[in-house]
Amino acid sequence: VVGIGGGSTMDLAKAVSLMLTNPGSAADYQGWDLIRRPAVYHVGIPTLAGTGAEVSRTTVLTGPEKKLGINSDHTVFDQVVLDPDLLAGVSTEQWFYTGMDCYIHCVESLQGTFLNAFSRAYGEQAMALCRQVFLQDSPDGDEKLMMASYCGGMSIAYSQVGVCHALSYGLSFVLGLHHGIGNCVAFDYLEEFYPEAVEEFRRMMQRHKVNLPRGLTADLPDEKLEKMVDVALVLAPLWENALGPDWREKMTRERIRDLYRRM
């Protein structure tokens, strides 16, 4: 199975390769280490850079009840082809939103409680490359962004993402937002968790003249807003990484709902 495309396409390729050798529905395997059998040989060829799906051990899927990944050692691609020429022609906004997925998951990995020396080394290098790409004029920006994406994906292999990704999953599930833009929408309201990074993110947005959509949850029926909170709350490891083992005391339904209401 060969996946050529952005994060969703590569994730689909991973999921198909897993489901060819594991019985039942993909929904049965959403979670951590539920896969029993190795996948068929699968190859990832990214045409967008940032998600890290080319190296991550998850394939994020939207099921009937939640948005959650199949996280397993067998999910990882057997082979990856990284060709920066494949980034040519992508629109500035898509390039930015996907790149920010990398930037944001590195912020969350580097500030998380699950961090180890492996995740830190990769996360630091991905951050350095993101800064070169998004805050400087870099002649080989596409190569750098592809490496940033790879390093960012490796960084979360042994650590975890955090508050922004958890909230972003709720936005995607209920509003159908792409993951990259969902991250950006959420991150801009997370100054209390990641103050310096949010400030830097805003400088990156300004530099590339990106305008985020606003007021997304203004007219949302309560029922949908509660569903959004449910989807975010399922992601326990993300909250624990961001806030520690007692995260449930710090991150209540009310607090998540308030955050969503501002978006």
Next chain:
Amino acid sequence: VVGIGGGSTMDLAKAVSLMLTNPGSAADYQGWDLIRRPAVYHVGIPTLAGTGAEVSRTTVLTGPEKKLGINSDHTVFDQVVLDPDLLAGVSTEQWFYTGMDCYIHCVESLQGTFLNAFSRAYGEQAMALCRQVFLQDSPDGDEKLMMASYCGGMSIAYSQVGVCHALSYGLSFVLGLHHGIGNCVAFDYLEEFYPEAVEEFRRMMQRHKVNLPRGLTADLPDEKLEKMVDVALVLAPLWENALGPDWREKMTRERIRDLYRRM
């Protein structure tokens, strides 16, 4: 096959695992991409950090005529266990010499003509970690050095080492010097090739009170000195990486002999 130890031990484990499935003598396969069949499953567990043998696609062997690696995609370990606690108890000198192998091959990779975005990202991160370990007081120095070694090994996966490693191979073949100390002995005379890095290397030596052996080639018979030059000259890709495709015009037997005479 499980290799637990420093670079030589891990390389031996790689070589044995390759020779269990490929007929003939290991000497037949010294070079680039001569291996035909996958090795048996092999695992590397480093107890020293720096060589990068845990992730490199070579197993360096000393044959009857030369010191050269079996470089192939099948050489790479199937699995690696990185446990910084295994570095406990190593002597300062051995720790330093092995760590400098990483520092030096990153210098050579980053300044080489074969560099690409992948090698650069890994090389930069390995250098940053080496500087933390050898020039600062780092509380988690063993973890960092193990990651530096891993990143340094990845850096040379798609690039190559240079002048110092080529000369070091000659020193090891004729004088039986360990690779790490051979690198340090040679590097100290390579200011004309790597001026800033040699200066930084000397600061690292000073900080850790390391005294290099001197006068190693003073009483060496001509025949042995010529053998040393022969061994170094075999390593064409290293010279080409350091000096470009016309390296034979720049690096004559005489010039190599002069460099060795100073050591």
